[in-house]
Amino acid sequence: MKRLRLFRPDRRRHGFSRSGLIAGLAMAGLVTALVLWDDGSRTPSSPPTLQQSTPNQAPPPQTPGAETAFQQHLDKVWITGEGVVVRVLPDDEKGSRHQRFILRLPLGQTLLIAHNIDVAPRIPDLKNGDSVRYYGEYVWNKKGGLVHWTHRKSAAVSAGWLERDGVRYE
Template sequence: MTLKTNNKKRRNYPFKRQLNRKVRRIIFMLVAAAIATGINYYNTNFKKSDNSHVELSENHNSSGIQKDQLFSNKHQTQALAQLEKAKDQTNSRFWVGLNATVIKLLKDDLTGSRHQKFLIKVENGMTLLVSHNIDLAPRVPIKQNDQISLQGRYEWNNRGGVIHWTHHDPKGKKAGGWISVNGKKYK
């Protein structure tokens, strides 16, 4: 009886060997695919070598001092009037361009699309949240008290409002928005 059992094991051994090879190949392919996916994810989301959405703009006044106030006084006055009206209308949504001062840097929002967040104050004293998508545009190197200009979409909230879409349109259908600081436009 022992011989028969041993013979069966010997007969099945080549089959098991083939099965083990197939399983190992499948596992190897899955691991290779996972590594390739991880590398692609890293290059897409974390690598900072792509500066295609950063423009150098020539914003100098006559004395040669860099100036980031890209919007005229007339434009700024109109934008501030529009924001004042929007404070009382909960369904307010519109594109706006502003000159502002960064008053506070906030923690990044890492849920879903990653966003760089900070608070700005405009000339009329109104405080707004800026939510800049850093999955679609480069992080803006700002610090407290920086003078910036930005263009984005305003949406009402119970704290004054939020400005988002401060990046290029990934589908290329809209002009998109941007943030300008220290002579560079980030979109």
């Protein structure tokens, strides 16, 4: 009768080595540690890659400002801030419709806001000189960058918003 062997020390047949197994276990441990690591910036139930914003609640304070994101050429990071409208642009009608305008930030940088008006309400009667707060995803460009995803949470992204005169548009 043939004896059943649960572990075969012949590594060549199975395609792994002890050093590869150890490296794999070390990597799994590192990934587990990163997932479980809590720096206090999120609740235990929130995913580590998303920042959550709820109505009438400020976004997490650790978000970088647009000036930092621009200087460091950051891309696809969530930022918050406030600026003054210096130019109202025509709506972008290609694909999803977007209300577009340019803000001047306190340190002089300009920032394009692209607000999806198929998902969120438009800011009515927006004009030069209006102060607008924002929370959305920053995309770097040489003109100062743009912020989009300024609307309620979808399956793909966190919730962003715009705010003027205490009214939030999300």
